[in-house]
Amino acid sequence: MDKSCINVGILGWGTVGTGVSKILMNQNSLIAKNSGTELCLKKIVKRTLPATRQGVELPMDCLTTDPAEVVDNPEIDIVVELIGGVTTAHSLIKRAIQNGKHVVTANKALLAEHGGELFQLASEHKVSLNFEASTAGGIPIIKTLQESFAGNQIHSLYGIVNGTCNYILTEMHERAVDFSDVLKVAQDKGYAEADPTLDVEGIDAAQKLILLIALAYRSNISLSQFHVEGITSITQKEIQYARELGYVIKLLAIAKLTDGNRVEARVHPTLVPERSLLANVGGAFNAVCVIGDAVGPTLFYGQGAGEMPTASAVVADVIDAAKSVQQGVSSPISQAWLAGAQAEVGVCPIDDIETRYYIRFVVADRPGVLAKIGTILGNWQISIASVIQKDPHGMETVSLVMLTHKAQEKNMKAALAEIYTLEDVKDEAQLIRIEEEVDF
Ligand SMILES: NC(=O)c1ccc[n+]([C@@H]2O[C@H](COP(=O)([O-])OP(=O)(O)OC[C@H]3O[C@@H](n4cnc5c(N)ncnc54)[C@H](OP(=O)(O)O)[C@@H]3O)[C@@H](O)[C@H]2O)c1
Incomplete structure (x- = not known):
């Protein structure tokens, strides 16, 4: 299809949605030069319309409270889902796909629960479902696993993928403060949610691990199949003794291929050698270490959350989806997930x-x-x-x-x-x- 401009609709104008609209409006000509694709931001959906434009010059009539103006709008080619949560996002994405739209999402919770179904639907409707921003924010780990490491058997993968936990553990190491005191400061500074359960209990990291495993091992696993342990029981004593022994404590999301074609999947606090690169990933930063049979050990480091880093990953996906629109094909990322549904890579129980x-x-x-x-x-x-x-x-x-x-x-x-x-x-x-x- 030869379209001079690919039309984009965004569901959700919160932290990430605002960042995406800023890049699409402010970097339009750069995107066109870099990718050969012109993107036009047509509609943005918000539950309540804001009094100000949040520092972004938007086209006339861009803002709406009606999601149908995006998901059912024949003019829109690409739907960007940034409302979060599972129920509404699920039904809106399904509707967009059924209407033949390519979809970009940053929603790890949704994909961890309904990824199999949504990728199946995307495949049936020959559209892409891209999700780079869902894991490790601005770090391009999804595309790396899918494309750059396609010729590697991934031996293992270790991720610091929850910025809140990494911030808390870093403060506990550097300032010798207790978990509950740092959590309070993190909440005051906006690094932790008012209800931090999903982060500090390891659930957020586990949802991201599910997505990484789907790509690295073509195995679709669910949260109930693996060991997930958060950082709430880490005390100052553990931090101090670990350091005396030459280690630092990090919350790691771990995947390893074991013999017998099974994958070890686990999320838990982990002692890592203090001289290692991972041990030195501080504050709210993320890092993912991937060890492939050909490439050897690699490490990807960057901001795992926040308005602009996350928006950077979303926009990269939008550009890929625009290429899919122009070429009339779905992206290989969706295909990889789907292949996982048929794969027989089992999860190695934690006991083993x-x-x-x-x-x-x-x-x-x-x-x-x-x-x-x-x-x-x-x-x-x-x-x-x-x-x-x-x-x-x-x-x-x-x-x-x-x-x-x-x-x-x-x-x-x-x-x-x-x-x-x-x-x-x-x-x-x-x-x-x-x-x-x-x-x-
Ligand atoms: N924030 C990050 O750093 C980050 C990083 C990686 C991934 N993500 C993912 O990105 C997604 C968005 O996160 P966020 O931090 O940008 O969220 P957010 O700041 O809470 O923004 C959510 C936006 O969605 C809108 N919304 C919510 N429910 C809606 C509905 N039913 N209909 C229409 N609009 C609705 C809200 O509108 P109102 O304001 O009018 O309520 C708001 O504009 C989530 O899936 C999150 O997990 C976020």
């Missing part, structure tokens, strides 16, 4: 993973306790790499901090259950998995 562990026990300050714990761990084939005894707690208890060699998770769980029956063990242990592979 093998990793090293940091464990902190609070125990009675008595001779023989370490030997009892060591014996139980040994009986479950868990060998201790190092032990330090820390700080008498004032109540005749001390912390025993251990690093183990690689052990199986199910053995670790069984050993801990047995250790908790010892009278000298005063509380549940702090258990944090260690990843050494990111040490480059």
